[in-house]
Amino acid sequence: MAKLAEQEHPNKAFGWAARDSSGVLSPFNFSRRATGEKDVSFKVLYCGICHSDLHMLKNEWGSTTYPLVPGHEIAGIVTEVGSKVQKFKVGDRVGVGCMVGSCNSCENCSNSLENYCPKMILTYGAKYFDGTTTYGGYSDIMVADEHFVIRIPDNIALDAAAPLLCAGITVYSPLRYYGLDKPGLHVGVVGLGGLGHVAVKFAKAFGAKVTVISTSPNKKKEAIENLGADSFLVSREPEQIQAVLGTFDGIIDTVSAVHPILPLIALLKTHGKLVMVGAPEKPLELPAFPLLMGRKMVAGSCIGGMKETQEMIDFAAKHKITPDIEVIPIDYVNTAMERLVKADVKYRFVIDIGNTLKSSS
Ligand SMILES: NC(=O)c1ccc[n+]([C@@H]2O[C@H](COP(=O)([O-])OP(=O)(O)OC[C@H]3O[C@@H](n4cnc5c(N)ncnc54)[C@H](O)[C@@H]3O)[C@@H](O)[C@H]2O)c1
Ligand SMILES: [Zn+2]
Secondary structure, rough: OOOOOOOOEEEEEEEEEEEOOOOOOEEEEEEEEOOOOOEEEEEEEEEEEEEEEEHOOOOOOOOOOOOOOOOOEEEEEEEOOOOOOOOOOOEEEEEEEEEEEEOOHHHHHOOOOHHHHHOEEEOOOEEEOOOEEEEOOOOOEEEEEEEHHOOOOOOOOOOHHHHHHOOHHHHHHHHHHHOOOHHHHHHHHEEOHEEEEEEEEHHOOOOEEEEEEEOHHHHHHHHHHHOOEEEEOOOOOOHHHHOOOOOEEEEEEEOOOOOOOOOHHHEEEEEEEEEEEEOOOOOOOOOHHHHOOOEEEEEOOOOOOOHHHHHHHHHHHHHHOOOEEEEOOHHHHHHHHHHHHOOOOEEEEEEEEHOOOOOOO
């Protein structure tokens, strides 16, 4: 018989888990493995709430197993390191993002693309090498192989650093890979949520002219004045769309629900790229003709490799790019999820784990 989550490993852990597809989170006792020779253990201080957590809590992608402890934007302070750990020591400021393992031998792993390894192990809701379930950062302690641990630069506060570990790398990687990181390019960002608002900041730091494309005109003032976007396009206004057809070098699409992409393709220049990073649970409609006319590309991107994630957070530190966050106590997490459904957050919830997650035992 499978062991109880509390008895699988020697170290007691405590977090909040969903037990079914209602997605409601409640206190949960489990355990973490002892610090292995290549492992880093750390006290979790902050964890961001990604929309992927919401998709997973409600089993919207059909792959969730319960109990599920979400959280893959995890920041904290090292408490113990294994004997063969080289990069970290007790007291270091560290983080873990979306993955905690990969095969380390395939072509993707050899190219620092652990995120595309077929055996990549997700930070939560997956099976680790030893067959036990992985649990995420809505919890008090974390342990991970040092290869999957990121050093958080001193000049980024830990609460603001957390969302960079998923939202940050998810938009930085495609901007770089698809060549949208050159000064003067016109880059669009669709969906001004957790990912989208960081995409605006990175694209601006690369020197792009950035246009936010949104369904809600009420985000305009903030997008331009606070986030630094150059312009704002209301996607439901045909006249506004008409005026900028064929003017975008690339668009990063972060929308979490099914939405029409044909109007976005029309915004691209010849050779323009529409990069999907949002992950709606149902297929999008993709007509061929608009792609043929102008050799346009619709592409995708999933987080980023460990090397690039470190590069991203170092770049963020250098350019003073930090997410706009709303820090919440753990017992607000279910309300936060309800607000996230309604896109009622500017722009990322971050749970104050260190001060508010208290084990009852
Ligand atoms: N590719 C990856 O590696 C990766 C990584 C993280 C998250 N994601 C996915 O990206 C998506 C966005 O994540 P997030 O954390 O930024 O979410 P979020 O909820 O913070 O932001 C999503 C944005 O999309 C907008 N939106 C929602 N439905 C819309 C619709 N029908 N039309 C237009 N706009 C709409 C919302 O207003 C919001 O601004 C999610 O699907 C998430 O699972 C992908
Ligand atoms: Zn995420």
